[in-house]
Amino acid sequence: MTLRKLIHCALALSICFVGLAGLYLDLGAQFVGLAQILVYVGAVVILIVFAILLTRNDELPAPTKRTRLAGLGVSTVVFAVLAWAVTAGGALEGMAGTQPQASIKQIGGALMQRFVLPLEVVGLLLTAALIGAVVIAMEEKQRTR
Amino acid sequence: MLGEGIVKGLGETARNFFGSFVGKERLTTVQFPEERLIQPEATRVFPFLIYDTDDMEKGLRCVACKICEVECPPKCITIEKSTEKKPDYAGKPQFFPAKFDIDVSVCMSCQICVEVCPFEAIKMDTAFELSTDDRFGGLLWQKDRLAKPNAYYHTIHPTEAAAVDEELAEKKAKAEAKPAAPAANTGAAAVR
Amino acid sequence: MTQALDQIFVTFKHWAVFHSPAAFQPAVSVLLSIVPVLIIFPSLFAVTTILERKGLARIQNRYGPNRVGPFGLLQPLADGLKSLTKEDIVPRSADKLVHFAAPLLLVTTAFMEYAVLPVGRNMVLADMESGVLFFFAVSAAMELSIFMAGWSSRNKYSMLGAMRAVAQMISYEAPLILSSVAAVMAAGSLSTVTIVEKQAGYSGIWPHWYVLTPWGLGGFLLFMIAATAESNRSPFDLPEGESEIIAGYFTEYSGFKFALFFLGEYLGMFAISGLGITLFLGGWAAPFSFLTWIPSWIWFFGKLLALIAMFIWVRGTLPRLRMDQLMNFAWKFMLPMTLMVIFSAGLWRFLPQGVLRWVICAVPIAGLYVLLGRNLTSGQRLEKRTYGFAE
Numbered sequence: 083m084t085l086r087k088l089i090h091c092a093l094a095l096s097i098c099f100v101g102l103a104g105l106y107l108d109l110g111a112q113f114v115g116l117a118q119i120l121v122y123v124g125a126v127v128i129l130i131v132f133a134i135l136l137t138r139n140d141e142l143p144a145p146t147k148r149t150r151l152a153g154l155g156v157s158t159v160v161f162a163v164l165a166w167a168v169t170a171g172g173a174l175e176g177m178a179g180t181q182p183q184a185s186i187k188q189i190g191g192a193l194m195q196r197f198v199l200p201l202e203v204v205g206l207l208l209t210a211a212l213i214g215a216v217v218i219a220m221e222e223k224q225r226t227r
Numbered sequence: 228m229l230g231e232g233i234v235k236g237l238g239e240t241a242r243n244f245f246g247s248f249v250g251k252e253r254l255t256t257v258q259f260p261e262e263r264l265i266q267p268e269a270t271r272v273f274p275f276l277i278y279d280t281d282d283m284e285k286g287l288r289c290v291a292c293k294i295c296e297v298e299c300p301p302k303c304i305t306i307e308k309s310t311e312k313k314p315d316y317a318g319k320p321q322f323f324p325a326k327f328d329i330d331v332s333v334c335m336s337c338q339i340c341v342e343v344c345p346f347e348a349i350k351m352d353t354a355f356e357l358s359t360d361d362r363f364g365g366l367l368w369q370k371d372r373l374a375k376p377n378a379y380y381h382t383i384h385p386t387e388a389a390a391v392d393e394e395l396a397e398k399k400a401k402a403e404a405k406p407a408a409p410a411a412n413t414g415a416a417a418v419r
Numbered sequence: 420m421t422q423a424l425d426q427i428f429v430t431f432k433h434w435a436v437f438h439s440p441a442a443f444q445p446a447v448s449v450l451l452s453i454v455p456v457l458i459i460f461p462s463l464f465a466v467t468t469i470l471e472r473k474g475l476a477r478i479q480n481r482y483g484p485n486r487v488g489p490f491g492l493l494q495p496l497a498d499g500l501k502s503l504t505k506e507d508i509v510p511r512s513a514d515k516l517v518h519f520a521a522p523l524l525l526v527t528t529a530f531m532e533y534a535v536l537p538v539g540r541n542m543v544l545a546d547m548e549s550g551v552l553f554f555f556a557v558s559a560a561m562e563l564s565i566f567m568a569g570w571s572s573r574n575k576y577s578m579l580g581a582m583r584a585v586a587q588m589i590s591y592e593a594p595l596i597l598s599s600v601a602a603v604m605a606a607g608s609l610s611t612v613t614i615v616e617k618q619a620g621y622s623g624i625w626p627h628w629y630v631l632t633p634w635g636l637g638g639f640l641l642f643m644i645a646a647t648a649e650s651n652r653s654p655f656d657l658p659e660g661e662s663e664i665i666a667g668y669f670t671e672y673s674g675f676k677f678a679l680f681f682l683g684e685y686l687g688m689f690a691i692s693g694l695g696i697t698l699f700l701g702g703w704a705a706p707f708s709f710l711t712w713i714p715s716w717i718w719f720f721g722k723l724l725a726l727i728a729m730f731i732w733v734r735g736t737l738p739r740l741r742m743d744q745l746m747n748f749a750w751k752f753m754l755p756m757t758l759m760v761i762f763s764a765g766l767w768r769f770l771p772q773g774v775l776r777w778v779i780c781a782v783p784i785a786g787l788y789v790l791l792g793r794n795l796t797s798g799q800r801l802e803k804r805t806y807g808f809a810e
Contacts, residue, residue, distance in 0.1 A: 244732075
C-alpha cells in the first residue's frame with residue numbers, strides 16, 4: 083500500500099514467503115519450510131520479477147489521502163478476518179500438544195506408495211506446461227523471422 | 228572425443244605453472260626499478276650539446292649558426308648568439324651561443340636538429356627517467372644542463388662517436404693542410 | 420593423542436560453555452560456533468585472492484603481485500584498505516534501499532550456507548535433518564540478491580548482466596541438485612553429517628568415498644561444473660566478465676560494497692566446494708586408512724584448498740563461454756548426464772559387490788557421454804584453424 087514501485091512490492095512478497103517458511107520450520111516441518119524457500123523465493127519471486135521487468139510499467143501515481151484510507155481499510159478488514167479464523171478455529175490450543183512428526187523418509191514413502199498416482203499426474207502436467215511454453219516461444223521466434 | 232581439448236589445455240597450463248618456477252626463460256618480465264631493458268644503440272630521447280675538452284665554455288662545438296633552431300619542427304630551440312668570438316676545434320674564431328634553450332615538453336625527438344648540424348655539435352641523449360615536479364621551469368633546459376662532454380657521448384653511442392671523431396680529425400687535418408697549399412700556389416703564381 | 424587433537428575445538432567449546440555463567444551459556448555456545456566461521460572463511464577469502472592472482476600469473480608466464488610484503492603476500496591487506504577507503508558512489512537515480520540491501524543479502528546468505536558443512540568430526544554448526552536441502556534453499560536466495568543488485572543500479576548493462584546471471588544460475592541449479600541427489604540416495608539421508616559418516620569407513624586401505632564409484636565420479640564432475648556456473652566463475656563468468664559487459668551487475672558498486680560482492684561470491688564458491696567435498700569426497704575422512712591420525716579438520720581444509728586450486732587452474736585455462744553455449748551445455752548435456760548418474764547410482768545399490776558392479780554402472784554413463792558428445796558437436800565443424808597472415 084505504501085510502496086510505489088512494483089519491484090518493491092515483489093521484494094516485500096519474497097519477505098512474506100520467507101516468513102511463511104519460518105512458520106513451517108517452527109512447526110517442525112523442515113522439508114516443507116526449506117522447499118518453500120527453494121521454490122517460492124528461489125523461483126517464483128524471480129519469475130514475478132522477470133515478468134514485471136519485461137512488461138513496461140510506469141510508477142504508480144502518488145497515493146492521495148483517499149487511497150491511503152481505502153488501503154488502510156482493506157488491510158484492517160483482511161487482518162480482522164484472518165485473526166478471527168485463527169483464534170476461533172482452535173489451532174492455537176493444539177500447539178502445546180503433540181506435533182505430528184513427518185520426517186522426510188515418511189514424506190518420501192508416502193509419495194511413492196500412497197500418493198504415487200497424484201505424483202505421476204503432477205509430473206505429466208508439469209511436462210505438458212514445459213512443452214507448451216517451449217512451443218509458444220518457438221512459434222514467436224518463427225514469426226519474428 | 229568430447230572434452231579432449233579441455234584436458235590438453237589443462238595439461239598445457241600446468242606445464243606453464245610448474246615450468247615458471249624452474250625455467251628462467253619463461254618469466255620475461257623486467258621488474259622496472261630494479262632491472263632495465265637493454266636499449267639499442269640508436270636510442271634517442273632528447274638532444275644535448277657536446278663540448279670537446281674538459282672546459283664547457285671553451286670546448287663547446289656549437290657556433291650558434293641557428294640552423295637547428297630554424298629546422299626544428301615544433302620550434303623548441305631558442306638560441307642567442309654571443310657578441311664576441313672564440314676559437315673552435317680547428318683554431319678558427321667562431322661565435323658561440325650565449326643562450327641555448329630547449330623546451331623539452333615540446334621536443335618530439337625527431338632528430339632533425341642532429342641531422343642538419345654541420346658542426347656535430349648537437350646529438351641525441353638516451354636518458355629517459357626525467358620526471359620532474361616543476362612543470363614550467365623544470366622542462367626548459369638551458370645550456371648548462373644541455374652541455375655534456377665528448378666522453379659521455381662515447382659511452383652512450385660508441386660507434387657513432389668514433390665515426391664523428393674520425394670525421395672531425397680529418398677535417399682538422401685538412402684545415403691545417405690548407406694554409407700550406409695556398410702558400411705553395413701563390414709561390415707558383417708569383418713564379419709565372 | 421591424535422583423538423585429542425582432532426577434537427580440540429570441540430573440547431575447548433565445551434570447556435568454555437561449562438565455565439560461563441548459566442544465563443549466558445546459550446549465547447556463549449552460539450557465539451563460539453559462529454565467530455570462527457566469520458573469521459576463518461573471510462581469511463581464506465583473503466588468502467585465495469592472492470593465491471589466485473599469483474597462480475594465474477604463473478600460468479600466464481609472469482609474476483603476480485610481488486611488491487607488497489614478501490612475495491606479495493600482504494597484497495590482500497592493501498586491497499582491503501583500498502576498498503575501505505574508496506568513495507562509496509551511489510547513482511542518483513538508483514534505488515537506494517535495494518542498492519544497499521543487495522550486497523548485504525548476498526553476504527548473509529553466503530555465510531548461512533556454512534551452517535550445514537561438517538568441518539570435522541562432531542564439528543558442524545547445525546545438524547539439520549535436511550541439511551542439503553537447506554543449502555540449496557539458501558543458494559536460491561543468493562540469486563535473488565544478484566538480481567536486486569542489477570536492477571537497483573538503473574543501468575542497462577547491470578540489468579542485462581543481472582538477468583543473464585539469474586538465467587545462468589537457475590539453469591545450472593537443476594544439474595547441481597540432481598547430481599547431489601545421487602549421493603543423497605546412496606547415503607539414505609539429507610543430513611550432511613550422516614552423508615559424511617557413511618563415507619568414513621575403509622575396506623582395506625581404500626576409503627568408501629562416493630567419488631570412487633562410477634556414478635560418484637560422474638556426479639562429482641557434474642557437480643563441480645555446475646558449482647563453477649553457480650558461483651559465476653570462469654569459464655562461466657559472462658555476467659561479470661570485464662570485457663563483455665563492463666562488470667555486469669556490480670558495475671555501479673564502488674568501495675566497500677564492491678568488496679562485499681567479491682566476498683559473497685568467493686564465500687559462495689567455498690561453500691559449494693565444501694558441499695561437494697561433503698557429498699562426494701568424504702568430508703573430513705582421510706583418503707587412506709593409515710592416514711587417520713591426521714586431524715579431520717585438516718583433511719577438510721586440505722580438500723577445500725585442492726578444489727580451490729582446481730578452480731584457479733580451470734580459470735587460467737578455459738575461455739569464457741557465450742550465453743547460448745552455456746545454456747545449451749546445461750540443458751542438453753548436463754541434465755541428461757545427471758539423470759543417467761542417478762540411474763547408475765540406483766543400479767549400484769542393488770547389485771552385489773565386486774568388479775562387475777563397477778563395470779555395469781560405468782557403462783551407461785560412459786555410453787551416454789559418448790553419444791551426447793557425438794550428437795551435440797556434429798553440427799559444428801571443429802577443424803584446425805589456419806592463419807593466413809601469421810605464417
